[in-house]
Structures are given as structure tokens and as C-alpha cells.
Amino acid sequence: MKIIGNPSNExxxxxxxxLPPLCIKITKLMNYEDEFERRVQDARxxxxxxxxxxxFVWGLTLVIxxxxxxxxxxxxxxTYVLVCEENIMNASTVFTLxxxxxxxxxxxxxxxxxxxxxxxxx
Numbered sequence: 001m002k003i004i005g006n007p008s009n010e011x012x013x014x015x016x017x018x019l020p021p022l023c024i025k026i027t028k029l030m031n032y033e034d035e036f037e038r039r040v041q042d043a044r045x046x047x048x049x050x051x052x053x054x055x056f057v058w059g060l061t062l063v064i065x066x067x068x069x070x071x072x073x074x075x076x077x078x079t080y081v082l083v084c085e086e087n088i089m090n091a092s093t094v095f096t097l098x099x100x101x102x103x104x105x106x107x108x109x110x111x112x113x114x115x116x117x118x119x120x121x122x
Contacts, residue, residue, distance in 0.1 A: 069101055069102075069104070069105045072101065073097070073098065073101045076097060076101070077089065077094070077097065080093075080097075
């Protein structure tokens with residue numbers, strides 16, 4: 001995210017400095033509005049491309065955070081049943097495993113948040 005975030009900030013900051021106020025008067029006087037508009041639109045296009053990349057990465061991270069505990073629970077249940085024929089899923093086993101995974105869900109998600117936060121700070 002940091003790699004995508006820094007160019008995005010530079011792109012956002014380049015738009016206001018494209019033309020100083022004195023140049024705006026010259027632009028109007030010399031009829032350069034079309035060129036100025038093209039430069040602004042080009043800067044906006046670059047900025048939006050970077051914002052879209054950043055949002056895609058953020059959305060993918062969110063999907064991973066949500067589905068990781070569910071997939072881990074499912075894999076554990078399937079493994080438990082397929083390892084041995086004597087392992088039968090009953091209510092007490094399912095309830096116990098579900099409670100254990102729910103207890104683990106909070107630290108796992110917090111760890112991902114801390115790692116994302118540290119990655120953004122680097």
C-alpha cells in the first residue's frame with residue numbers, strides 16, 4: 001500500500017502546482033485553455049488510476065481478513081472427519097471448535113491490522 005500510496009500523494013500534489021496564478025492570466029490571454037485542460041485531465045487520470053489500485057489492494061485485504069477464519073474452520077471440520085472413520089461430528093465437537101475459532105478470530109484480525117499499519121508507516 002505504501003508503494004501505491006506515495007505516488008498517489010505526489011500525483012495529487014502535482015495538480016495544484018501545474019500552473020501558478022500568474023500563468024492562469026497568460027493562459028487566458030494567449031488562449032491556451034485547451035492545453036491546460038488536457039494537462040489537468042491527464043493528471044486526474046493518473047491520480048484515479050493510482051486510487052483504483054490502492055482501493056483494489058484494500059478490498060482484497062478485507063476479503064482475506066473476512067474469509068480466512070471461515071476457511072480455516074471449514075478445513076478443520078473436513079480434516080477431522082476425513083482423517084479417521086471413528087471421528088464423528090456431533091454438536092459438542094462442532095460447538096467447541098466453533099468457539100475456539102471465534103476466540104482466535106480477534107487476535108488474527110488484529111495482527112493483520114498491525115502488520116498493515118506497519119507496512120503503511122515504512
